[in-house]
Amino acid sequence: EADIYQTPRYLVIGTGKKITLECSQTMGHDKMYWYQQDPGMELHLIHYSYGVNSTEKGDLSSESTVSRIRTEHFPLTLESARPSHTSQYLCASSERSKGANTGELFFGEGSRLTVL
Amino acid sequence: QKEVEQDPGPLSVPEGAIVSLNCTYSNSAFQYFMWYRQYSRKGPELLMYTYSSGNKEDGRFTAQVDKSSKYISLFIRDSQPSDSATYLCAMSSGNTPLVFGKGTRLSVIA
Numbered sequence: 655e656a657d658i659y660q661t662p663r664y665l666v667i668g669t670g671k672k673i674t675l676e677c678s679q680t681m682g683h684d685k686m687y688w689y690q691q692d693p694g695m696e697l698h699l700i701h702y703s704y705g706v707n708s709t710e711k712g713d714l715s716s717e718s719t720v721s722r723i724r725t726e727h728f729p730l731t732l733e734s735a736r737p738s739h740t741s742q743y744l745c746a747s748s749e750r751s752k753g754a755n756t757g758e759l760f761f762g763e764g765s766r767l768t769v770l
Numbered sequence: 771q772k773e774v775e776q777d778p779g780p781l782s783v784p785e786g787a788i789v790s791l792n793c794t795y796s797n798s799a800f801q802y803f804m805w806y807r808q809y810s811r812k813g814p815e816l817l818m819y820t821y822s823s824g825n826k827e828d829g830r831f832t833a834q835v836d837k838s839s840k841y842i843s844l845f846i847r848d849s850q851p852s853d854s855a856t857y858l859c860a861m862s863s864g865n866t867p868l869v870f871g872k873g874t875r876l877s878v879i880a
């Protein structure tokens with residue numbers, strides 16, 4: 655079982671609120687990712703990091719931001735949530751020598767966000 | 771045209787059936803092909819991994835890649851109710867992040 659944890663699992667908040675989705679992994683993986691998943695749709699990469707102080711935007715435009723101050727921690731922040739942000743957010747990690755480019759990702763259980 | 775096409779289903783089969791799941795793709799640079807399984811309210815987990823063309827077997831699961839047709843398949847033999855999940859194909863050239871299909875929702879009925 656993968657040692658990657660996401661909190662909160664479920665969150666319902668009002669429009670305009672600031673939220674942070676937490677993601678931590680205990681596997682010492684260098685690479686970490688955030689995906690957005692909607693029902694019946696592809697997983698879309700929104701942010702990724704190849705190491706501390708390294709962050710990149712993915713292929714899906716997102717109003718969220720990320721930080722990577724510690725290897726094990728990769729939080730995602732929405733400064734002002736809107737109903738269009740309602741979705742499932744999945745965090746993943748991979749080893750330095752492997753990874754998203756070769757497919758061996760370990761996923762957390764996801765954070766289901768609902769913005770009213 | 772999307773890079774990866776996958777029929778989202780849903781697909782419902784009786785227990786013991788052979789299941790065939792498929793994806794097509796358009797990017798000839800893809801070399802790494804995998805299948806992820808996602809149970810309800812869980813994150814995806816890697817199920818099968820294939821590099822380049824050919825077949826790979828792991829227990830009841832067989833993954834096939836046909837690069838000439840840009841077509842990959844996952845076969846599940848003797849399907850069980852515990853196989854009920856969403857199956858996502860994913861692929862990469864090795865230089866860019868994974869591209870996922872929409873996932874096919876499978877139900878195996880006892």
